[in-house]
Amino acid sequence: MRLLSYADDCDSDEGESDLEGGRRRRSLTGRGAMLRYLSRKIHRYFKPDPSRLLGIFLLLGSILLLMVYLGENGGILLPYSRDPAMENHPFAGLTSLVMVAGHAVYTSRICAKANEESSWFLEPYQRNSGQAATFLEHIHRGVEAASRDNQSLLLFSGGETRKEAGPRSEAQSYWSVADANDWFGHSSSVRDRAVTEEYARDSFENLLFSICRFRELTGQYPQNITVVSYHFKQHRFVALHRSALKFPRERFAYLGTLPAISTAAAAARGELFVQEQFRKDPYGCIGQLREKRIKRDPFARLIPYPAGCPEIANLFTYCGSSVISRRLPWN
Template sequence: MPPNRVMNGGREADLEVGLYPRRLRRKRSLTLVQKMSLVSRRYQKLPVPCVVCLSLANLVIVDGHSVYTRSKCDNSEEENSWLLKPCQIHPGQADIFVNHIKAGVETAAGIEDALLLFSGGETTKDAGPRSEAQSYWNLAESKDWFGRRESMRWRALTEEFARDSFENLLFSVCRFRELTGHYPTNITVVSCDLKQRRIMDLHRPALRFPESQFSFVGIQSSPTSKDAAINEESKVLNMFQEDPYGCRGELRKKRIYRDPFLRTPPYPVGCPEMRGLFGYCASEYYIGSLPWTH
């Protein structure tokens, strides 16, 4: 699609794909924003999909783990440029975050129709109202998308409300639906290698997403932090085994603690087919209807 048409709010493209009802096409006196509002109300208040994202079928998620705190991104490999948790304060940790971002870009670049989502909310009070996801996107931008700017920048966006690894997955699937108008065919999660079992064996089944359409790219932990990371992961893994949706006990407390600015997630407004899953809290897996279980 020519850039000038997209920059014009996607007006021409929207008309071509039928996002505007015919009666709105005649109302030339209405602004584009007013037309979008009318369309949203007509279609059960669903957000109008991102026009340039309509053709994307697969999802690559990069889980956020920290917030970059410098105003410029020229010191991204330095630990003091990131707001680190006590368990993250180890030499080489900043490089690991950059490797996550690079791996996400490279993975999505290898899949022509993949949307890349950096996922992570405003989880740390000391960082101010800055999200992990936006930090990662800004850093990728500063790195010129690791040599893949032309193919990747337009299809790399953010999900800025997740507070843990399960919400990274759940919210990103909803965000994909919000942006494209449909659900992903395949999902790839890029995260710390130690989280593979948690994400593949606990989070994926909790969403009941098909195993054959789900993959994981693990980035090796810093050697100096591996022992501490293994101990921490063991604790979290046990908690998610007992509470797969993270809605009770210690996992719920963590979510409250990681929401210092009291943000209200917009979901599931953009993914109404998942509404039942968002309100579900139990030790057993959700058995209601989901778009990928039909």
């Protein structure tokens, strides 16, 4: 068997006979010969299996559609997938979470006046003597708790919840006040371990979002959690929110402070009402609790979670009157 060559497929210089007309036809040379050669090659390649030709046409069609899409949109959307190699965990190694729940936005240009009510944007029910001092105490207690555990991450939690206060978060307000007060004598040990969670709109989100934020920053979920808030909210956090998240009771601590004396009675009555709402709606996803979240998002912030904590993504979509049945990382 001899090998096919380009010369085998080309006409000779003498040309071919036209049997019907009795004339000789000039041979194809140059470009014409090359096209005829390629035509024969393609014919020989696809003749045994026409499906090859169909496959080529489909491939070319797909490429054409892709080019049109790219031309109109300037890019292509690909399915999102996490690349572990690209994850950045600046606080890897920390194991405990200290979360301070925010209650107001600081509006003064002078952070040294944090103990004055005029320095904060306050709702009508908060406009009482001694209210600002309670915020300052929460910040102080959180810093103290973090200073006692060098494996803890201090998280101030609270979003941009007040339209009149501008696009400033409760969390950043608390961080700035702590910084202005030199971290109450613990700047060298706590400041570099203090960060913010700036999307929470209620107490349940304070806890859930802070757990997710901890995962973003450390690469793992907290082994222990300490929450700092008012004493009258202890049952809400410990019995309701913690239970809804199925976090072990023995690894959950609560540091409660007293409210302003002038608001204590009204705060206690209001708390009973909120607790009843969360008993019926543990995840705050329907009714008045949901409406409150919408109201506390005046700047329509796009919540980034659970991108940083995919293992508990179901906690961000589940809505039910009973506790979620799925197993969670800390179980």
